[in-house]
Amino acid sequence: MAIAAVKLGANQVFCVDNDQQTIISTCSNIKNNKVASQITVLHNDEQEQLIKMDLLIANILAKPLVNLCVYFSTLIKSDGQLVLSGILHKQLEVILDNYNEYFSDLKVVKKDDWCRVSGIKRYL
Numbered sequence: 001m002a003i004a005a006v007k008l009g010a011n012q013v014f015c016v017d018n019d020q021q022t023i024i025s026t027c028s029n030i031k032n033n034k035v036a037s038q039i040t041v042l043h044n045d046e047q048e049q050l051i052k053m054d055l056l057i058a059n060i061l062a063k064p065l066v067n068l069c070v071y072f073s074t075l076i077k078s079d080g081q082l083v084l085s086g087i088l089h090k091q092l093e094v095i096l097d098n099y100n101e102y103f104s105d106l107k108v109v110k111k112d113d114w115c116r117v118s119g120i121k122r123y124l
Contacts (some may be wrong), residue, residue, distance in 0.1 A: 001057055002026070006035045014053070018044040050075055057083045062091035066098050073102035076121045087115040 002013040017023050023041055030039050042049055056076050058065060065084055076082060082103055087095055092115050096106055103119030 001059065002039050002041075003029060003033050003035055005057070006038045007033075010055075011038065013039045014050055015039060015041045016044060016047060016050070017041075052077045053080060055081045055083070057085075059085045062087050062095055065095055069098045069102065073121065078121055078123050080121045081118065082121065083116065083118045085114070085116045087117060089113050089115055091115075092117070 002015045005013050015023075015026055017026070020043065023043060026041050030036050030041065040049070053075055054077055056072055058068070058072070065087065072082065082099070084095065084099070089110060090113075092108065095115075095117055096108075099117065099119060100106060102122055104122050106117060106119040109116045109118075
């Protein structure tokens with residue numbers, strides 16, 4: 001997703017993962033696509049390097065998304081955008097309940113059993 005973001009016009013992208021093998025693979029793909037100057041790859045332990053962002057995209061399971069809701073809200077600038085995917089239809093309600101406190105204009109796109117949720121950071 002980071003490579004696609006750069007190819008679509010993002011100036012700076014941060015990738016965060018907790019799996020070292022995924023980080024190694026991501027770094028290799030970034031180098032092969034010649035976008036290393038625009039993408040920073042971090043392990044979860046290095047999250048203090050993150051800056052306030054205009055857009056946060058997360059493609060993970062519902063339980064981690066719920067656990068990360070408050071944290072994600074601190075990373076996104078006011079009026080910044082959030083996109084969440086990897087959500088099963090039966091898990092949608094709990095995601096919406098949690099994220100509604102911090103994000104407005106929540107929109108859902110469904111495809112088969114999967115959902116994507118997007119929204120705008122509320123002024124708090």
